[in-house]
Amino acid sequence: MTRVAILGAAGRMGRALIQTLAAEPQASLAAALDRAGAADLGRDASALAGLPESGVLLGADLPAALPGVDVVIDFTRPDGTMAALQACLRQRKALVIGTTGLDAEQKAAIAEAAKTIPVCFSANYSVGVNVCLRLLRIAAQTLGEGYDVEIVEAHHRHKVDAPSGTALRMGEAVADALGRKLEDCAIYGREGHTGARDGNTIGFATVRGGDVVGDHTVMFLGEGERVEISHKASSRTNFARGALRAAVWLAGRPAGLYDMQDVLGLK
Numbered sequence: 202m203t204r205v206a207i208l209g210a211a212g213r214m215g216r217a218l219i220q221t222l223a224a225e226p227q228a229s230l231a232a233a234l235d236r237a238g239a240a241d242l243g244r245d246a247s248a249l250a251g252l253p254e255s256g257v258l259l260g261a262d263l264p265a266a267l268p269g270v271d272v273v274i275d276f277t278r279p280d281g282t283m284a285a286l287q288a289c290l291r292q293r294k295a296l297v298i299g300t301t302g303l304d305a306e307q308k309a310a311i312a313e314a315a316k317t318i319p320v321c322f323s324a325n326y327s328v329g330v331n332v333c334l335r336l337l338r339i340a341a342q343t344l345g346e347g348y349d350v351e352i353v354e355a356h357h358r359h360k361v362d363a364p365s366g367t368a369l370r371m372g373e374a375v376a377d378a379l380g381r382k383l384e385d386c387a388i389y390g391r392e393g394h395t396g397a398r399d400g401n402t403i404g405f406a407t408v409r410g411g412d413v414v415g416d417h418t419v420m421f422l423g424e425g426e427r428v429e430i431s432h433k434a435s436s437r438t439n440f441a442r443g444a445l446r447a448a449v450w451l452a453g454r455p456a457g458l459y460d461m462q463d464v465l466g467l468k
């Protein structure tokens with residue numbers, strides 16, 4: 202039985218994780234944590250997620266909770282992720298990171314910590330999205346240079362980063378397959394007199410609004426045809442189920458930096 206701590210337990214993903222965990226025979230909720238000062242501290246975490254009480258109270262002290270935990274699942278903000286990374290490093294615990302919007306320095310800190318502890322870091326824990334990443338590599342390798350690549354994503358009005366971590370990951374998958382570096386060829390939005398499209402670029406467009414859980418479409422636009430690979434999430438459950446699958450998979454693994462492609466055996 203994998204003992205799981207959820208960091209960000211009062212949030213949208215945290216609550217979805219607690220609901221999913223309740224039906225998971227291979228894992229149990231060992232701790233539920235959120236930031237110091239969060240409104241619901243001290244309340245029963247399962248009740249917060251709309252379930253019968255489990256006796257696990259929402260706390261804010263991750264280091265104190267860690268001795269009774271095998272894996273931490275983090276869906277918070279980058280500062281929460283960095284604090285979790287240091288706490289897990291100190292106590293040699295496995296960490297599943299779902300938080301997006303991390304900068305290059307923070308990603309480097311994750312890679313460094315993964316030399317000592319097992320870390321799974323994925324911009325998207327949905328199994329369907331990970332299958333799409335594989336399809337994108339095949340499409341990019343086979344279609345090659347003659348196709349313009351554009352990535353369109355839509356999310357709910359509360360999302361604070363753009364483009365989504367998943368859209369960036371999709372861009373990286375295509376760029377890698379084409380032998381490019383995303384940071385050299387990404388165009389984030391267009392406005393005004395842009396000139397003709399440079400065939401080496403990968404364009405991104407972002408839509409924000411309503412309660413859209415997460416839509417991503419990658420277009421390969423060629424002469425006389427276009428290929429579109431789309432994924433549409435209709436609830437957060439698929440991310441929660443994937444993250445939990447990653448947590449069970451990660452427990453007891455050797456130190457290393459893994460992602461959902463590793464968990465699903467898609468590499």
Ligand code: NAD
Pocket residue numbers: 208209210211212213214215234235236237239276277278280281282284298299300301302323324325326327440
């Ligand atoms: P949310 O705002 O509903 O929840 C975030 C929770 O984290 C809140 O309860 C907040 O109080 C808590 N928090 C913030 N800072 C903290 C800190 N320093 N320490 C402890 N807790 C802290 O957000 P959400 O919709 O649940 O998304 C959370 C993160 O997960 C975002 O970065 C989002 O983009 C990402 N996300 C990733 C995936 C994926 O598959 N990788 C899927 C969905 C969302």
